Amino acid sequence: MVQPELIRAAQSGDRDALITLLREIEQYVYRTAYYILNNEQDALDASQEALIRIYTKIQSYEEKAQFKTWVQRIVTNICIDKFRRMKPTVSIEEHNLTFLGNESVEREVLSSHAAHDIREAIKQLPEHHRAVVVLRYLQDFSYNEIAESLNLPLNTVKSYLFRARQQLQTMLQDYEKGGVRG
Amino acid sequence: MNCSEVMELMQQRLDGDINDSEQRLLTEHINHCPACSEMAERLERLHMELVQLPKVGPKFSLVDAIMPALDLIERDEQLAAVESNVEPNPHAEKAVSLMTDEVPNKARIAKEHAQPKAAQRWFERIRWRATSAVIAAGLVLGLFIVNFKPPAAEEAGDFGELGKEQLLHSEAADESHGPQVTRSDSSSPVKEKPSNNDPQNNQPESPSYKALEGTGNTDRKAIEQGGQEHKAGSADRGSNSPKSKANADSKDTSSRPKKERETVSADRSSVKGEQPKTELDKGKLPVKQEGKKEDAKKDLAQEDTIRNPEKEPTKDTIAVQNDDASTEKKQVNSFGPSITSTAEATAPNGSLMATWDNGQLMLYKLDGQERTKLQTIALADKPTELLWSADSSKLTIVTPAGDGESVKLQYELKNESLEPVADAGNQAEREVIEGSVQQQQ
Numbered sequence: 001m002v003q004p005e006l007i008r009a010a011q012s013g014d015r016d017a018l019i020t021l022l023r024e025i026e027q028y029v030y031r032t033a034y035y036i037l038n039n040e041q042d043a044l045d046a047s048q049e050a051l052i053r054i055y056t057k058i059q060s061y062e063e064k065a066q067f068k069t070w071v072q073r074i075v076t077n078i079c080i081d082k083f084r085r086m087k088p089t090v091s092i093e094e095h096n097l098t099f100l101g102n103e104s105v106e107r108e109v110l111s112s113h114a115a116h117d118i119r120e121a122i123k124q125l126p127e128h129h130r131a132v133v134v135l136r137y138l139q140d141f142s143y144n145e146i147a148e149s150l151n152l153p154l155n156t157v158k159s160y161l162f163r164a165r166q167q168l169q170t171m172l173q174d175y176e177k178g179g180v181r182g
Numbered sequence: 183m184n185c186s187e188v189m190e191l192m193q194q195r196l197d198g199d200i201n202d203s204e205q206r207l208l209t210e211h212i213n214h215c216p217a218c219s220e221m222a223e224r225l226e227r228l229h230m231e232l233v234q235l236p237k238v239g240p241k242f243s244l245v246d247a248i249m250p251a252l253d254l255i256e257r258d259e260q261l262a263a264v265e266s267n268v269e270p271n272p273h274a275e276k277a278v279s280l281m282t283d284e285v286p287n288k289a290r291i292a293k294e295h296a297q298p299k300a301a302q303r304w305f306e307r308i309r310w311r312a313t314s315a316v317i318a319a320g321l322v323l324g325l326f327i328v329n330f331k332p333p334a335a336e337e338a339g340d341f342g343e344l345g346k347e348q349l350l351h352s353e354a355a356d357e358s359h360g361p362q363v364t365r366s367d368s369s370s371p372v373k374e375k376p377s378n379n380d381p382q383n384n385q386p387e388s389p390s391y392k393a394l395e396g397t398g399n400t401d402r403k404a405i406e407q408g409g410q411e412h413k414a415g416s417a418d419r420g421s422n423s424p425k426s427k428a429n430a431d432s433k434d435t436s437s438r439p440k441k442e443r444e445t446v447s448a449d450r451s452s453v454k455g456e457q458p459k460t461e462l463d464k465g466k467l468p469v470k471q472e473g474k475k476e477d478a479k480k481d482l483a484q485e486d487t488i489r490n491p492e493k494e495p496t497k498d499t500i501a502v503q504n505d506d507a508s509t510e511k512k513q514v515n516s517f518g519p520s521i522t523s524t525a526e527a528t529a530p531n532g533s534l535m536a537t538w539d540n541g542q543l544m545l546y547k548l549d550g551q552e553r554t555k556l557q558t559i560a561l562a563d564k565p566t567e568l569l570w571s572a573d574s575s576k577l578t579i580v581t582p583a584g585d586g587e588s589v590k591l592q593y594e595l596k597n598e599s600l601e602p603v604a605d606a607g608n609q610a611e612r613e614v615i616e617g618s619v620q621q622q623q
Binding site for chain 1: 199221228231233239243247252256
């Protein structure tokens with residue numbers, strides 16, 4: 001949690017404060033980018049772009065919003081733009097093939113999905129559903145914070161989140177079945 | 183309560199967004215609905231897995247990575263603050279828009295970024311002006327150099343070659359400063375000749391060799407020999423008859439006169455018996471050139487080493503070969519580049535120098551690098567040749583007289599001043615050192 005004093009100092013032109021602030025938030029920015037883009041290099045690019053944008057736009061932040069949601073709005077916007085530009089959609093069928101084999105055995109044993117499977121499943125979600133899930137689970141945001149970050153109505157956030165979980169659950173179940181069959 | 187409503191409650195429960203009554207309804211439904219029970223279990227497991235997703239972080243400091251970009255932005259903003267009244271240019275706005283889109287104060291930021299750019303452009307314009315001024319000056323100077331031909335130069339070959347030679351010349355000029363000091367080989371021409379490949383010859387002068395390389399040996403020789411006296415009677419001489427060489431060379435060299443003129447060094451070689459020829463060559467080449475060229479030619483014929491600056495040292499051999507051994511002294515002095523449209527010649531003994539500059543013939547006494555003016559003689563026409571006799575007691579001045587003719591004036595040195603001699607006879611001419619005129623552009 002970034003201290004309000006630090007934010008105010010940064011906004012008043014204290015460059016060192018601004019740099020310190022960026023250092024405090026960089027891991028959160030990166031984490032969101034990483035889970036939305038599901039690719040390390042893209043995540044690095046997007047999060048650096050986001051940090052630069054925060055640096056240049058710090059004056060435009062207003063305290064009526066939470067700083068962390070303001071930051072997440074910037075990074076998710078960049079990621080969604082980036083994602084739209086680069087993302088060729090991959091069908092779930094194609095993915096089923098990649099989950100045959102040893103991993104399914106492990107899953108049965110551990111009675112748990114590999115983190116890899118979950119990331120793959122998240123990747124299949126529509127972009128806003130994905131952003132909601134990431135903010136909910138990787139940033140530990142509440143419905144309201146997610147709504148603030150994504151500039152969406154609260155009910156929309158809830159419905160996105162519920163639908164996303166249901167889809168994820170279905171996808172993972174499919175993976176399991178695929179594994180059993182294999 | 184149907185299953186879909188229960189599903190909603192299950193979801194809310196995952197987020198802690200459920201009250202007691204809802205919780206009771208949910209539990210009740212799950213207890214008697216296996217499908218919903220299983221779904222609840224699955225969602226719970228998914229939820230736990232999502233919560234446990236690794237909280238990844240960047241493997242290096244992103245802030246450090248973007249610091250250069252931030253510094254750049256900072257600098258731009260400071261510049262913008264200084265020059266706040268410069269109008270933004272569209273280019274800058276475009277560049278900045280990447281970072282500023284969706285921002286209310288986009289315009290402001292864009293403007294801030296634009297200002298430094300505008301300032302930068304202003305600097306660029308200034309630079310451009312300065313550069314073009316320099317180029318223009320260079321062109322004017324170049325035109326002057328190319329177009330200005332001292333009388334003796336009129337037969338010069340094509341301009342392209344001139345340009346080349348001038349280039350080389352200028353290099354030579356730079357490097358031939360203070361040649362008198364550097365003259366280090368004392369070897370007589372005889373000795374030097376065989377030593378072409380001798381490293382000993384690669385001495386302080388080697389840079390000038392390099393510079394001159396390709397221009398012909400004459401220039402090199404001139405530089406090399408400056409300030410150095412070769413004892414007369416060296417074995418070199420005998421090999422070629424000056425006349426035949428001179429004739430042969432004059433063809434080769436007809437295109438090179440400029441080069442010679444351009445040489446910064448003042449060359450002096452005493453060649454006896456060449457004088458007649460110099461007259462023939464007048465208007466083509468300064469006398470000295472012939473002498474040099476002979477040598478050059480000889481060198482070329484004798485050594486491939488000419489191309490190799492380091493091996494070349496022998497140029498000293500170039501020492502003029504005269505039929506008359508007794509008068510042979512060759513001395514070449516090189517000076518720094520001198521002003522356009524001057525001619526100068528240093529006496530063989532190195533103590534005197536005659537120069538013509540803008541209608542005046544001046545006699546200088548040389549003492550090391552210093553020179554003292556001894557006498558000034560009015561001489562309207564620019565001499566094509568300034569020739570010192572071998573013993574430095576006489577100076578012959580050849581000036582153009584129109585119609586391709588030339589007039590020869592001879593002066594005798596008495597008490598450090600020049601006095602005209604009525605008749606410049608053949609004998610005197612023979613004693614004149616060839617190649618002593620230095621005309622520079």
